[in-house]
Amino acid sequence: MQKFKAENAKPNPKSTINSYRSFGYNLSTAIADIVDNSISANATEISLDYSWKGKESFITILDNGKGMNLAELVIAMTPGSKDPEDIRDEKDLGRFGMGLKTASFSQCKRLTVVTKKKGYKIIKRCWDIDFINQEEEWTLLDYISDDSLLNKLDKFESGTLIFWEILDRIVGNSNEDNEAVKNAFYQELISVKAHLSLVFHKFIESKKVKIYSNTYEIEAWNPFLLNLNPKPEMGQTEILNNNVEVTYFILPHMSKIKVEDYEKSGGPLGWYQQQGFYVYRGDRLLVSGDWLGIEKKREYSKLARISINFPNANDFDWNLDIKKSTATPPIEIRKELTRIARIAVMKSAKIYNWRGQKTISDEYINASFEALWKDETNREGIKKYKINKKHPIIKQLLEVEKTNKLFSKAIKLLEENIPIELILHNQNEDPSFHELEKITEIPNDDLIKLAIEIFDIYKLQGIPEALGRQQIMSATPFNLFPIINDYLK
Numbered sequence: 001m002q003k004f005k006a007e008n009a010k011p012n013p014k015s016t017i018n019s020y021r022s023f024g025y026n027l028s029t030a031i032a033d034i035v036d037n038s039i040s041a042n043a044t045e046i047s048l049d050y051s052w053k054g055k056e057s058f059i060t061i062l063d064n065g066k067g068m069n070l071a072e073l074v075i076a077m078t079p080g081s082k083d084p085e086d087i088r089d090e091k092d093l094g095r096f097g098m099g100l101k102t103a104s105f106s107q108c109k110r111l112t113v114v115t116k117k118k119g120y121k122i123i124k125r126c127w128d129i130d131f132i133n134q135e136e137e138w139t140l141l142d143y144i145s146d147d148s149l150l151n152k153l154d155k156f157e158s159g160t161l162i163f164w165e166i167l168d169r170i171v172g173n174s175n176e177d178n179e180a181v182k183n184a185f186y187q188e189l190i191s192v193k194a195h196l197s198l199v200f201h202k203f204i205e206s207k208k209v210k211i212y213s214n215t216y217e218i219e220a221w222n223p224f225l226l227n228l229n230p231k232p233e234m235g236q237t238e239i240l241n242n243n244v245e246v247t248y249f250i251l252p253h254m255s256k257i258k259v260e261d262y263e264k265s266g267g268p269l270g271w272y273q274q275q276g277f278y279v280y281r282g283d284r285l286l287v288s289g290d291w292l293g294i295e296k297k298r299e300y301s302k303l304a305r306i307s308i309n310f311p312n313a314n315d316f317d318w319n320l321d322i323k324k325s326t327a328t329p330p331i332e333i334r335k336e337l338t339r340i341a342r343i344a345v346m347k348s349a350k351i352y353n354w355r356g357q358k359t360i361s362d363e364y365i366n367a368s369f370e371a372l373w374k375d376e377t378n379r380e381g382i383k384k385y386k387i388n389k390k391h392p393i394i395k396q397l398l399e400v401e402k403t404n405k406l407f408s409k410a411i412k413l414l415e416e417n418i419p420i421e422l423i424l425h426n427q428n429e430d431p432s433f434h435e436l437e438k439i440t441e442i443p444n445d446d447l448i449k450l451a452i453e454i455f456d457i458y459k460l461q462g463i464p465e466a467l468g469r470q471q472i473m474s475a476t477p478f479n480l481f482p483i484i485n486d487y488l489k
Contacts, residue, residue, distance in 0.1 A: 014133045017105065020079070020098075021129075023322060025106035027170060027188050028195035033103035034061045034162050035200065036284065039209060041065025041160065047212040048196075050189055054176035057185060059107075059164040060149065067117035067158035076100060077113060077125050077140055098322050100162075105129065109166040112144050118158045122150055130166075189213070197221040202283040223278055223288060224249040224305055230256055233347065238340065240333045242317065244310045248344040251303040253351050275302040275348075277337075279327045280309040281320065286327045294334065295341050300352040304344035308337070370475040385418055387411050392454055392475050443481040451478055455488045 025033070031048065038046045043065035050059045068076060079101050104111040109129040116122045126141040144150065145165060153159050170188065174181040193213045201220035203209045211218045225232055233250040240246060275297055279287040289305075291297060308329070310318060319328040329337055370391045376384050387394060389411075397407050451472055458468035469488045478484050 012136070013138050014136050016079075017127075017129055017132050020102045020105045021169075023102045023106060025103055027107060028192045030103040030107050031059075031061065031192050032195060032199050033099040035196065035211065037100055038063035038065050038160070039200075039203060039284075041067070043159070043209060045210050045212070047215075048189075048192070049214055050185075052176070052182050052185055054178065054181075055167075055171060055173045056165075056176075057167055057171050059167065060152075061162040062152055062159065064156040064159045067120070067160055068115045068123075069117045069120050070123055072117070073113060073115055073123060073125055074140065077127065101127070102322060104162070104164060107167060107169050108164040109168055110145075110164070112163040112165075114144065114150060114153060114161040114163065116153045116156070116158055116160075122153055124150070193218055194221070198223065198288060199285045201285070202280070206283075223274060224307065225251055228252060228257060235340075235343070238336070240336050241330070242310070242314050244308060244314070244333060246306065246308050246337065246340055248304065248306045248340055248347075250344060250347045250351065251305065253303065272297065272299070272302050275304055277306045277308055277341075279318075279329075280307065281315070281318075281327070282312050283309065286320070291341065292329055292337070294338050295345060298345075300349040301345040303348035303351055304341075306337075306340060306344055370471075372476050384415070385420075386415050392471050393450070396454060396457055443478075443484055447477065447481070448484055448487050451484045452487055 035046055038061070041063065043063035045064045047062045048059070049062070051057060077100070079098060100113075101111070105127075110126065112124060112126040114122060114124045124142065124144050126143045128141060128143075131141065132139065144163065146163075149161060149163055152161055171181055171185055176182075196211055196213075197204070197218050198221045200209070200211060201222050204211060204218065204220035205222065224234075228251070230252045232252060235248040235250075237245055237247040274289040276289050276291040276295070277287065278285060278289070279292075295301065314330075317330040319326075371388055372391055372394075374386055374388045376386055378384055389395060389398060394411070400407075454472055455465075455468050458471070459465065463471075465488075469485060472478050472488065473482070473485050
């Protein structure tokens, strides 16, 4: 194509650097991108520090990684400094050579990097968006607004400090006494802490790295809740195409978890939103709590969480984006992921149906018990909830009341007046209001007497005792208490 060469079309610095500010980062994903660089630089300690000073507020991220010399620093500060098609070290969490710049510019107008490589002096370089807009040149500055920050690297043999100031996207031009913005600033940093504890939980758990937030060490939050008692059910790890590792976890029912552990075990978004796939790239979490279009989020599947871990050599197969916050599974493994998801959903549904009060599609459960309630969809596509007339107690009452139809009318009245709006309101206000209701291990006397009465009726009707026991013990709530069978004589 040499003979067709024409003009050089260089991108305008002003418009280009400002476009880097619109990649869709939030503060949590932006800081996580900086932490990626620290881990790729073999850091074992990473410290996030921040200070509220109104429009003079700032954020720093300090690590004890291998640091950079001047040539390496200039390359790191250059947008698109890495070829995304290059083969990476398996521990390298980067890909495009854009994260430092795009993540930083999404939150601040001045990015300063201070670094020290073993055997080299401390050096610094700064990007200032206002200066670039003024000069319309890609000109780095040998500048730092606070010389005291240079001393933070003294305690390390090597390392790097990222310094964000002019946080226009976070604090704007707020005065230091603006309590509303101050509270929002600190709340954002609390969210960052929760995000880091989840995204890098494998690194923290394996003690490969310690991450601090304003001197406080961040603890790992493992979405598979391996420290719970009782422990989650863990499936066997399967190795799919291109070394993709997949493992499903089925959490215990919420009623089995101590009240004090409930909110923490639900994670940042709650039990319902945390279900689904957790996609990792080299142990770094990319996507959390998403069925990836393979399943839908449902109440009865919210105990299912599935880990997917792929090596960074598979980035393009997974359509990894610059923010490392989205990933799409390759078509060749979707069938296997669908199979594993269905197993996990089925297992979750069986546990979640603990009282038989919730109706679950036969697609997932081929259970032999009679639930008290079932759901139906009418011609208009509206879901209706009906009392199961095959339930042994209901069936007997319908037989007894066959003459006056009063019980049938009462059932219809109940079905047509279920307080769905009130139930949904209470569930949204406080999910634990329902979910933490405990299942007693021993049935009360009234339930035992009721089972015996039904059994006696069956015998009077000539139903074989074995069949009578089977029908009673396969219906809720009797199926929750196997000991009831011992009273049916």
